[in-house]
Amino acid sequence: MVTIKVGDTVLTAAKLLVQNNIGLLVVTEAATDGRLVGVISERDIIRVVASGRGLEVPVKDVCTKSVVTVHGKSDVAEAAKAMNKHGIRHVVVVDDGGRAIGVVSMRDLVGERATLTAILQSNEKEIFHGAD
């Protein structure tokens, strides 16, 4: 899990994503020991770029604040259910105090390589939805 403070800029967020080769950062309050404020994704940053607002916009103005969380003691199925219910690719793992302690991504849940292997071993060609 890589975190960024609410007052940091979108430019800093972009650098952290590239440096860590990840697609999502957890946004935390500067002053209160990591209380979860939101998440910021590659897509959030692309939206800022497209809007022409500039890269010095603070993360708190553009991050996603309605974060779906699971407790650290939850099992994997609970994380999968939460992704399924909300149609999302990441859930944030929190402790009893609501502090972020990790991120579980769809990529964690389903190795893409394993998924492709399953396709190759399957005859279910109707899973194909066509080119976009």
Next chain:
Amino acid sequence: MVTIKVGDTVLTAAKLLVQNNIGLLVVTEAATDGRLVGVISERDIIRVVASGRGLEVPVKDVCTKSVVTVHGKSDVAEAAKAMNKHGIRHVVVVDDGGRAIGVVSMRDLVGERATLTAILQSNEKEIFHGAD
């Protein structure tokens, strides 16, 4: 499939991604009837942002030029094999003349919702690779 010309800017690419709610554009030559030059992804744009190069950089300077393609007559398994072999999430579909006619994404191949449903119905908890 959404295309962008080699001489267009990264800013234009960002706008096209947001407007079309997609993660990848096909980059084509302006003058030669859509000959495939490369692809540009959200990640490519985030790298430009992080580098501080500015958003007026032409797409041709930052796009991915070693594009993995499949022919339009290929079956789905061939697209899946190509993704698996190269560890990528998109392949470009081309015609006999090497012109791009579509994009197939991993999301096309495997509906994420269906994948999560499979996890929930499975007891294979060892597919979980842990939080990052």
